[in-house]
Amino acid sequence: MTTSLADVASSNVTLRSFLQGLPGVDRVGADQRAAMLGTRSIKTTAKAEAIDLAIRMVDLTTLEGADTPGKVRAMCAKAVHPDPGDPSVPKVAAVCVYPDLVAQAVDALKGSGVKVASVATSFPSGRSSLDIKTTETALAVAAGADEIDMVIDRGAFLAGDYMKVFEEIVAIKAACGDAHLKVILETGELSTYDNVRRASWLAMLAGGDFIKTSTGKVQPAATLPVTLIMLEAVRDFLATTGRKVGVKPAGGIRTTKDAVKMLVLVNETAGEGWLSPDWFRLGASSLLNDLLMQRQKMATGRYAGPDYFTLD
Numbered sequence: 001m002t003t004s005l006a007d008v009a010s011s012n013v014t015l016r017s018f019l020q021g022l023p024g025v026d027r028v029g030a031d032q033r034a035a036m037l038g039t040r041s042i043k044t045t046a047k048a049e050a051i052d053l054a055i056r057m058v059d060l061t062t063l064e065g066a067d068t069p070g071k072v073r074a075m076c077a078k079a080v081h082p083d084p085g086d087p088s089v090p091k092v093a094a095v096c097v098y099p100d101l102v103a104q105a106v107d108a109l110k111g112s113g114v115k116v117a118s119v120a121t122s123f124p125s126g127r128s129s130l131d132i133k134t135t136e137t138a139l140a141v142a143a144g145a146d147e148i149d150m151v152i153d154r155g156a157f158l159a160g161d162y163m164k165v166f167e168e169i170v171a172i173k174a175a176c177g178d179a180h181l182k183v184i185l186e187t188g189e190l191s192t193y194d195n196v197r198r199a200s201w202l203a204m205l206a207g208g209d210f211i212k213t214s215t216g217k218v219q220p221a222a223t224l225p226v227t228l229i230m231l232e233a234v235r236d237f238l239a240t241t242g243r244k245v246g247v248k249p250a251g252g253i254r255t256t257k258d259a260v261k262m263l264v265l266v267n268e269t270a271g272e273g274w275l276s277p278d279w280f281r282l283g284a285s286s287l288l289n290d291l292l293m294q295r296q297k298m299a300t301g302r303y304a305g306p307d308y309f310t311l312d
């Protein structure tokens with residue numbers, strides 16, 4: 001049975017009472033469950049499949065002040081052919097860049113099927129007016145972005161002004177048009193697991209297509225317990241409303257081991273239905289090479305060495 005939550009966001013009072021009424025997170029339980037799932041081993045055949053799935057889920061990211069059109073073009077080439085010497089390697093899900101580099105990415109990825117995601121909304125702090133944020137979003141979409149990764153106003157959230165955060169997400173979603181909206185919670189600044197659960201529900205109620213852990217600029221970023229709490233939230237949101245939302249851990253995911261742990265968490269928490277790039281992404285600037293090295297090790301029995309693959 002599905003329930004309409006339309007009235008929840010009619011005022012800050014109703015929104016606050018709904019979010020604060022969500023069941024509290026058992027911190028010790030969440031840490032232990034995430035740690036337990038993180039040590040689960042998987043069979044070699046399953047590991048080979050997991051590596052290819054993880055590659056298909058990568059949002060290959062560069063978010064540096066020193067990014068150049070040339071760097072973005074090189075990254076796009078890698079996104080489409082992660083290992084030019086092995087055409088069996090799948091392409092990644094998306095590249096993720098700053099708004100001013102969207103046009104270059106769109107041009108480089110034309111016809112490849114790899115999506116272009118852009119951080120907008122004054123990433124990473126989110127500290128500017130709503131006008132600036134919606135304009136930046138609309139410009140990124142006009143330049144061809146398929147997906148927008150917005151940051152929430154953590155200041156408003158922590159001050160209890162949930163309505164401000166809600167309305168901002170609604171406005172950015174409208175500015176997205178047909179582009180998908182990922183809502184970055186920046187969990188490392190939310191202080192408590194209860195807040196991670198509340199922010200997840202807030203972002204989903206406001207229309208986010210994905211909830212994303214972090215910008216990659218704040219520590220801690222995509223930890224297992226935080227990802228677990230967000231996976232529980234999307235599972236429960238689907239059961240309550242009938243609407244499915246994706247999850248994107250991002251920040252600090254560097255190794256195949258990290259990625260496989262995430263996939264085990266998805267399978268055991270939200271379920272198999274989320275084991276697809278349509279519903280789960282790994283935001284990472286330097287994970288892909290390790291996935292490629294482990295993939296080659298499984299196929300040939302030896303490592304190619306870090307110099308074989310182009311830089312992430």
Ligand SMILES: O=C[C@H](O)COP(=O)(O)O
Pocket residue numbers: 061063096214215216217250251252253283284285286287
């Ligand atoms: O959205 C993705 C993050 O910015 C990537 O963070 P990372 O550089 O720690 O992989």
